[in-house]
Amino acid sequence: MNHRLQESMSLAKPDAKDLTGKQKVSLFIGILGLFILALALFNINLPNQGLVLFFALGCIAVGIVLFSNDAYLNKSKGIKNDAVWFKSISSRGVLGWATGIVLTSFYIVLYFFPQLLGLGKNGVSNTGLIALFDPLSNLLSGRPASQWFVYGSLYTIAILFFGYKFILKYRHNRYQQLRTGSVMFFQLGFAFLIPEFMYRLNSNLPYYDLKSIWPLNYYIFDEWSVKGFLSNGNLGLALIVFGLLSIFVITPILTYKFGKRWYCSWVCGCGGLAETAGDSFRQLSSKKLSAWKLERWLIHTVLVFSVVMTTAMIYSYLGYDSNKFWLTKNLFIGLVIGFLTILFLAVMIFKRNELGKDVKYGAIGYFVVIGLLLIMHFTGTTNEVFFIKGSTLRSAYGLYIGSIFSGVIGTGFYPILGNRVWCRFGCPMAAILGFQQRLFSKFRITTNGGQCISCGNCSTYCEMGIDVRSYAQKGQNIVRSSCVGCGVCSAVCPRGVLKLENGSVKGRINSNDVLLGNNVNLIDLLKR
Amino acid sequence: MEHIVIIGNGISGVTAARHIRKHSSKKITIISAETDYFFSRTALMYVYMGHMAFEHTQPYENDFWKNNNIALVKGFVKTIDTEAKTLRFESGDSLKYDKLIIATGSKSNKFGWPGQDLQGVFGMYHKQDLEALEQFAPNNTICKRAVIVGGGLIGIELAEMLASRNIPVTFLVRESSFWNGVLPNGESQMINRHIKSHHIDLRLSCNLKEIKSDENGRAKSVIIEETGEEIACNVVGLTAGVTPNIAFVKSSSIETNRGVLVNRFLETNIPDVYAIGDCAEQRDPIGNRRPVEAVWYTGRMMGEIVAQTICGNRIPYNPGHWFNSAKFFDIEYQTYGWVFAKPKENHAHFHWKHEDDTKCITIEYNTLTNEFIGINTFGIRMRHEVFNTWLNEKRDVDYVIDHLSEANFDPEFYTRFEEDIKTTYKNQMQNI
Known part of the structure; x- marks a missing residue:
């Protein structure tokens, strides 16, 4: 029916x-x-x-x-979602499909x-x-x-x-x-x-949107870009140092304190468009478990691709002679592998429990990257990596990920798949921030005891396709790597059940100690 | 293998099934005549308003039941044979059980009004009610006016629903002020004003005399008892409360009163037959709670407990501190502990209201011991856990007022009112 x-x-x-x-x-x-x-x-x-x-x-x-x-x-002030599912534009009706087709065509023309x-x-x-x-x-x-x-x-x-x-x-x-x-x-x-x-x-400086951080900004470490910066004196040098600080220092600190929302729903341009022009389509994201599975494979594959691609790009224009430039191919590949290994070991030692079943996937991801980098190092030549031209790899990434995924599908399909398709399934930056949000952050969405009535407004209006209700109705806090902290679940909740918070890291995931209303601890009973 | 049969796929029955599955591998069957799959009844309003499609009200994907080995049967149980432990369906089929859980919820009250069974007259409880509403009130050309009878939580939701489609609503409330059997006067008055601000024709102290029919057996108007006024309408919503939905139990040997009578273990007088949720009636009321509690949360809590008992860990239903919530158009309401419409003996109310007329709180406390008894909060979200702790610790009202900011659950950057509340409290205390 x-x-x-x-x-x-x-x-x-x-x-x-x-x-x-x-x-x-x-x-x-x-x-x-x-x-x-x-x-x-x-x-x-x-x-x-x-x-x-x-x-x-x-x-x-x-x-x-x-x-x-x-x-x-x-x-009156309040939630204004009346008739969202009756309007053609916002319920995949004729207008929705028409808008999707027009937008998609525009992106194809724009890019190609x-x-x-x-x-x-x-x-x-x-x-x-x-x-x-x-x-x-x-x-x-x-x-x-x-x-x-x-x-x-x-x-x-x-x-x-x-x-x-x-x-x-x-x-x-x-x-x-x-x-x-x-x-x-x-x-x-x-x-x-x-x-x-x-x-x-300074017309020689490459275009640089300061808030666009690698790996979302996948061209910042391209040869032309780096050369552009370096040939422009202190300003250029400062910019590229800022680019490095952004990803290795600023991002981890802010994500630790506020969750990935500081970027994804407060700063980012892709997020900005999704939250404003895309707001009418947030309810179209799929909440199915299968979509979640696809999301996790896809976004992490893109992350692996972007890490390998960026390393390969930089590798391909570095030299062998440390007298010419201190950063040589050997040193660089060593640094990358060393950094990833330290990160991997630290996570495996300190955050094993939080990862749970995902430990296996984390390990797969790590070994795939290291494997690829080693293969590249031992088979690569001055202009070839993975037996293809380094620049070809970079163009493939730019074409498939940068253009088709983020633009044509990511935005063109707003009225069909929802407004965060790119952020959810493809953005490697979101993957990094999400990884950190899941493991090293004070951010969570708190569930207010037993007040959830399972109505489903939160899940319906979650643009990232998180089934918020499945946590809320069990009294559990929501700690999900994909959550961009837009706060709409909390806003649309008719019973005041959800609150975005930065609190203590301890007890953030509280599935062992929930208040649902009965004067017995059911979890204790379960353990018996 | 023991076969657990649950009649009713609402929150109570489904919670029981899920928890039995968590603890055991017993055979579980859920029977419903209403829908194929569990949905959130409280969310029906959002389907009519277009916030959600019906499938969004279903908390579990359709394959959840198969994956968890919970059988779903669509059918209407006509009789229960407790001797033969067999259910007989209207269709003529039958089903044997080893243990039976009755979780059939409620139905809308009808108090014998003339015309109460006409077409275009219905409650707002079942999915079928939503479908009827969609048929009789799809827009304001087909439904030029709707009359709602009964000023409770469902009545005000129905008013909000109809208003979302620009259908004029007349709202007949028996009491002198909205829900004032439950809400203290200040709150009730504030909600009256809020209802009117949404262009609802709110008629207080008005009873329904009869519903008049047109030549096709459809409702065409209502007559008001007090004034004799006739109000033309196309739809009449009967929302004067609900009553346990247990007609089919009456013919069995299971003891009933208003609901199916149960002891604290949610057991009926017949071994291996349990009743939970809206349709259960406690033989001995628990604390200040009513014997029949038609509330989402208590249904869920009973489901959790009966699952324990059925899985061999027999424990009494022991609900913690009372809590509840609702939303009146744009104003959210939460309550923790007990706040009565009129303070109980040796109790008093502290009431604070914001000047914008959409936020207020009322705290009930004991005037002899100063003990905090409960809080109603409108337009300000508060933490369940914090109040639960304070109630456990038997904090006094001064402590609660001083620490109110710890309980705040509003989104970040919202204006805070704790200082204002504190000042009002101090001033009132000085005047006493």
Whole structure:
């Protein structure tokens, strides 16, 4: 029996629930903005590009703001999920699929056919959509736009204005507001404006979004990137040192104190888009056990791939002679293997119990990486690793992981698979942070004694597909590596059962001592 | 192998089954006439409101039951033959058991109102009620107005449900203020105002006289007892409480009163027959608890205990300190310990309310010993564990007020009110 009530099969009017008049007008204004961009795409000659661009982006922004105001400001503060599963866009209806297809096509064009967007190559000036963005790019960095500038601008607008929508939706919840303000700030400042200004200061510096950390930023240690930094004096050196500190020092400290949420739902750009523009799709993530299994294999495979790939990349451009540069191939491979071994042993000795059954998988992962690195070391040549050209490995990673996984599937499939597909199944950074969150962090979601009524709102609205309810109804705290700490489970809980907390590491996973309401300790009974 | 048969696949029966499976490899069968799989009854409202699809209310994936070797049978038990240890179904089938757990929950009260069985008149308890609501009140063109009869937890949820589809609601409440048999006056008044702020036509001190039918046997209006006013409507929700769903037990030799009578071990008068959850009635009430407790949590707790007994560790049902929760539109409510609508003898209430009219607390305490008895909290989440500890330690009210921040369970960065509460408390004490 189909429990999607009032389902409409109509293509013309797929939504069972009507939009208000104001919402229709807002939608029209927003779509007008997109329509102007589409006109530019088809190379229709638009006069006064700067003004047209401003008007088009303005329409999109105003449309979203007016829509949000009408949707939330006239209602009482509180959870606003009415009709989520009746709306075509948010329940994999006709509009959802259509949006998914449009987004996916956009990503394919963006990554693989930028000339269709009007990218001028080899000094030829831009046309079409990209040319429309030239005035803005010139204003910020003094150079013509690229497809990445167009993408970055639209991305930033999406985070800023859907962020506004999210803040209104959760105007009773300060955690949600601050978190959203934070991702809006980091996207606008760190990902969008600062790199453009940096280019103005020093046009030889590689594009560097300071908050994008290896291995999410998989190109930071590429030869061109490292050379770019090193050939730019102290500023460049400082940037690459910051890149190293980010992953080896800053990240572990912050994750220990706050869990991976400090990054994934407060800072990260991918997370930022997921939490704002993607918020309407969070309920579409699969909560099946099978999806969880797939997730764990997939994300850790990507992590292994990215570690090996990065090592191979760096390895391939290092020399053998320590007189030329202190870091040689031999020293480097030794350092990597040494670091991984210390990490592995430390985890196996101190955190064996927490890992439980996963010890085996951790060991498999470790030996696969070490094995691959050794094979590479003994079979590699100056320009070949794994018998293929080093750069081929890097392009394969960039293509399959960087483009297809994170962009085409990760974002294009928002309306089908939910808004955190990339973060959940593919992001190697999330894998590292999650590993640490599971083993060395003060963060957990506390369950409030026996108050859970198993309603399922928490699980339904978990964008990472965690079956939060399965823990909450047993009175257990939730300590999961994939949790990005968005706090929505806690927000939608109608009984006040869940709270995101940083507390003492001891007793964080409390399955042995839970309060459910009976005046006997059932766990003691179980042990008898 | 011993065959444990459980009638009812709600929280009580399913918890019992899960715990029996944890402790043993006995053969387990769960029978339900309502649904194929266990779902969370408390979440039905969110299906109608579109927050969740029905399958999201099912806490376990469908293969869970097979994987855990728990057999599910869909059928309606008509009679129990305790001599032959056999259940007979409406379909004519029968099933033998070695031990039987009755966990059939409740049904909506109907107090003999004229027209109570018309089409478009139903409670909000079973999944079938949700389906009826969907049929008779899919939107505000088919259902131009709904009338809800009975001001309790289900009534206010039904009002919220209908309001989510912009269906005008008239809410008839017998009492002079919403749920004031349970809530102290300050809280009850605050909820009255909150209900009205959601454009619900709240009618206090109003009883239903009769429901009028149109020519097709569908409800078309209700008449109010006190005023004789006729209110046109398409749907009438009967939410004046629930009663144990045990009609099929009456013909057996199992002793019943309002519910199936059980002792502290949840055993009925017939050996190897147990009753748990909403349908069980304690022969000797436990503390301040009512003999029949139709609450999610107590159902779950009884399921946990009966599983122990069935698996050979016979222990009494010994619930800890009372707790409960609900949500009234946007306002969450939690309670720990006992707060009565009117303070018991030698008890008093301390009441604090925030000026925004969506947050308040009431603490009941003993005026002779100052002992903390219980707290109601609205719009501020508090920790179950902390209050459980304080109640165990018999803390006094001053200690609770001074340490209230330890109990706070609101999300991070929320405004805190402990200082304000403390000041109000100190001022009130000075005035006494």
